Amino acid sequence: MQLPVSEAGADSAKRNAALMRAVPLTRLVDYGVTVGDALELTARISTKEAPAWDLVAEDMAGRYASLAREAAADGCMISAAQAWACAAALNHVAQLAYNADEPRKAALYEAGRQAVIAHGSIVGTVSELQLPSPEGALYGWQVAPAGGAPLAAVVIVGGLSGWGAVYLSMAQALARRGVLCVLAEGPGQGSTRMRSGLHLDAETLPLFTRFVDHAHASGARRVGVCGNSFGGLFAAHMAAMDPRVSAVCINGAPMAPTVPDFRTAREQMAALFGVESESALEQRLTDLRMSPHKHRIDAAMLVVEGGRDPLVALGEQASFFDLGQRQRCQLMTWPDGEHTIYNHAAWRNAQVADWFCAQLLPDS
Missing domain, CATH: 3.40.50.1820 (Alpha/Beta hydrolase fold, catalytic domain)
Structure with missing residues (x-):
């Protein structure tokens, strides 16, 4: 999916860099993001004109949500549960881009919550x-x-x-x-x-x-x-x-x-x-x-x-x-x-x- 380039320009690049310092790859993995996804996230936000951290993480989470629904439709419930867990982790790290409880942060956290609920409904x-x-x-x-x-x-x-x-x-x-x-x-x-x-x-x-x-x-x-x-x-x-x-x-x-x-x-x-x-x-x-x-x-x-x-x-x-x-x-x-x-x-x-x-x- 092609994401919009952040309107903040250099300020967005600085914000992405600050987030990568605060949330290094090791923290991403600790929070449930796979190593491959952590590398993809950091690569996609590392350029000067990159989209914002939360947009990229949300996009990746949405990809996993689609995979989860497809797997469930095919009867592959273990794969569906795994995909929902990945979606949850990416939404949870997406909300780290915001400190105050503005609507954007709340929406990302809620998306993570719903993904965990979906994961739990499968694993039991x-x-x-x-x-x-x-x-x-x-x-x-x-x-x-x-x-x-x-x-x-x-x-x-x-x-x-x-x-x-x-x-x-x-x-x-x-x-x-x-x-x-x-x-x-x-x-x-x-x-x-x-x-x-x-x-x-x-x-x-x-x-x-x-x-x-x-x-x-x-x-x-x-x-x-x-x-x-x-x-x-x-x-x-x-x-x-x-x-x-x-x-x-x-x-x-x-x-x-x-x-x-x-x-x-x-x-x-x-x-x-x-x-x-x-x-x-x-x-x-x-x-x-x-x-x-x-x-x-x-x-x-x-x-x-x-x-x-x-x-x-x-x-x-x-x-x-x-x-x-x-x-x-x-x-x-x-x-x-x-x-x-x-x-x-x-x-x-x-x-x-x-x-x-x-x-x-x-x-x-």
Whole structure:
């Protein structure tokens, strides 16, 4: 399909270049984009007169949606499910081009949501969650293991711009080990923000534990939480406020966040919290900061860090250990690891899933 050249010219080229720095090939693959599609996306937006990032990713997603429908019409349901998963991943990375919740971002995210629903209707183990709350519906996904009722569950939380189904590969690593996975889109995230209009503040932060409620209601006797990027801070809060959390993994988060220097991160935080002024943003971050004087985590704790993480310095996350029991804390380091270990995603998923199994299924 021939796409229109962006009307922004040089500005669009700069924006595409900035997005490629923020969303490198390793992150695209971690979010479910195939290597071939990641290479195609970056190649198509790399020229000076290239279309915008979101137009190219959306075009590729549409191609997969057509392939999914054709495969289903031919009775090739496994191929249809695979194509819907590819369409979802590409729509999810397309929406990364926008920080604020303008209609274009919401439409792209909704297209990703519909693709995951279509994928789940075929595979049978992936289903959407809409958990009621007085403030509005909390959205997410459940990834169930094959076989009997799970004895354990893990709630996975994303950060500022990647949520929910972008962590399907991590969820599937847990499901293959017999663990139910809940992909949470909490206040300020994903469809919970864009459909329910629910933002994050000190009052809505406890709503993250509604996903723990769901895990217990599904039959899990033990529950863990895993937070990726800024979501690691949310996971730590969940573990501190909810004694039902038996294990927590923090992957790439600051314990005491401050207003970032980068405009993109500031805009993403403003969207998360639903604020406009820097003073309001500072207050929200102050409310989120954790310290041993105010917070205690009794759950087993795993911190995952990378030596090439430009956002969270090596060793910085060790401060979370001050909130817990040192003998129950473990550090997992990739010396060459990028932010949240994008560049070793498959082995990261395996190692983190094995750790959760050791904590939540000790007799298995």
